Each structure stands twice: as C-alpha cells, then as structure tokens.
Amino acid sequence: MSSLGLSMGTSNHRGITNRPNNRPLRLLERSGGQVLALPVLVLGRGFQPVTICTVRQALRLVYSERANVLDEGGHLHDFPTWATMVVRAHDDAIGTLRGDLRAPRIVRLHHYSCRYHPAVRLTRKNVMLRDGLRCQYCGDTFPEQDLDIDHVMPRCRGGQNEWQNLVTSCQTCNRRKGGHTPQEAHMPLRSRPRMPHWSFAARLLLRAGLLSSPEGSRSGYPQWEPFLRAG
Numbered sequence: 001m002s003s004l005g006l007s008m009g010t011s012n013h014r015g016i017t018n019r020p021n022n023r024p025l026r027l028l029e030r031s032g033g034q035v036l037a038l039p040v041l042v043l044g045r046g047f048q049p050v051t052i053c054t055v056r057q058a059l060r061l062v063y064s065e066r067a068n069v070l071d072e073g074g075h076l077h078d079f080p081t082w083a084t085m086v087v088r089a090h091d092d093a094i095g096t097l098r099g100d101l102r103a104p105r106i107v108r109l110h111h112y113s114c115r116y117h118p119a120v121r122l123t124r125k126n127v128m129l130r131d132g133l134r135c136q137y138c139g140d141t142f143p144e145q146d147l148d149i150d151h152v153m154p155r156c157r158g159g160q161n162e163w164q165n166l167v168t169s170c171q172t173c174n175r176r177k178g179g180h181t182p183q184e185a186h187m188p189l190r191s192r193p194r195m196p197h198w199s200f201a202a203r204l205l206l207r208a209g210l211l212s213s214p215e216g217s218r219s220g221y222p223q224w225e226p227f228l229r230a231g
C-alpha cells in the first residue's frame with residue numbers, strides 16, 4: 001500500500017480508545033503484526049463508507065461498543081458474538097488471550113463521527129492519479145513519465161506545494177506556461193484542483209488490485225466493493 005503513498009487513518013483516530021471501565025483488549029501480534037495492520041472499511045450508521053482503519057483500530061471500536069462487525073452474509077456482530085465465530089482456513093486471524101479471533105473486513109459505527117477523515121498523501125504520483133494522467137491545460141492524456149507537475153501559482157511567486165496549487169501538465173504546456181499564472185498565459189485549467197476525498201484512496205487500492213491480495217492477508221476484499229461503488 002505504501003507504494004501508492006496513501007496514508008489511511010493514523011493520527012486521526014485519537015478517538016478510538018477502550019472504555020475506561022473495560023479491561024483493555026490485549027491483541028497478540030502474529031505474523032509480525034501484519035494482520036493487525038490490514039485495512040478495514042468503516043461504514044456509518046446508514047452503511048455509507050466513512051473511512052478505512054486498521055484491524056487493530058476496528059477491533060477496538062467493536063470492543064468498546066462503538067461499532068459492530070459486518071460479516072460476509074450481511075449480519076452484524078458485537079464483540080462477544082464475533083469472538084465466538086470460528087476462524088476458517090482462509091480467514092486472517094489475530095491471537096487474543098481467549099483464543100483466535102477472525103479479522104474483520106468491515107465494521108459499522110453506531111454513530112457517525114466526523115473525526116474519521118484520513119487524508120490522501122500529497123505526492124507527485126497521487127496528483128497525477130487525481131487528474132487521471134490528463135494534462136489540465138490541453139486536456140490530453142499521457143504516460144506518467146511524459147507528465148510534469150505544474151504549480152498553478154508559480155513557486156517563484158509564492159505558490160505552495162498543496163493540492164489546490166498542483167496540477168498535472170504535459171511537458172509542452174508546462175514549458176509554454178513558464179512562470180505565469182493560467183490567466184496570464186491564457187491557459188485556463190480544465191478543472192479546479194482539490195484535495196481528493198478518502199474514498200479516492202480506497203478506489204485506487206481496489207483498482208490497483210492491492211485489496212484482492214494485500215500483503216499479509218489470506219483472503220481478499222471483495223466484500224468492500226459494493227459499498228465503495230455506492231459511495
């Protein structure tokens with residue numbers, strides 16, 4: 001996943017903690033902790049996709065009664081019920097002091113919280129993916145190696161490295177624009193550059209096939225697809 005430079009749900013999940021009265025959930029690291037780091041789709045109360053977190057964060061949400069696990073058959077489980085589910089051969093499993101636990105793929109929050117909003121990391125590649133490998137000036141698509149990243153407001157005039165100021169440009173348009181703004185160069189942008197929504201990251205992962213066989217996972221993520229298509 002890191003090859004796409006996507007950052008998903010790390011520091012934004014400060015709210016995920018155990019209830020003070022509960023004994024903390026002890027999760028035992030297996031296979032280098034890879035299973036605990038696998039992605040889990042988080043749905044809101046209305047089953048709309050909200051974000052992606054890790055198996056570790058998802059289990060804490062369920063353990064602290066903030067979310068239920070949604071299984072492949074569409075049934076919701078609280079932690080005690082989920083803990084009784086048999087771990088099948090193709091499941092990813094996490095060890096606990098009470099035995100093995102099936103790694104969830106999807107959880108559904110009891111209450112949607114706007115705290116959950118991971119960001120897509122700003123990288124050259126992600127800007128190009130956001131723009132669909134299309135030059136934002138002439139509108140033509142090019143192979144990645146033939147594209148540049150253009151600062152809409154040139155750097156020499158105070159333009160920043162931010163989603164709203166970076167666009168994909170072919171080399172011809174980039175040279176033509178030079179140190180001018182689009183208005184000065186009479187080269188209007190095809191679309192206003194924006195910070196992509198987190199579901200862009202999830203769709204990229206699905207498209208890249210990473211979720212069909214993420215590193216460290218035994219089974220794929222086909223159960224995510226209907227929710228991401230809907231979202």
Ligand SMILES: [Zn+2]
Pocket residue numbers: 135136137138139140169170171172173174
């Ligand atoms: Zn161009």
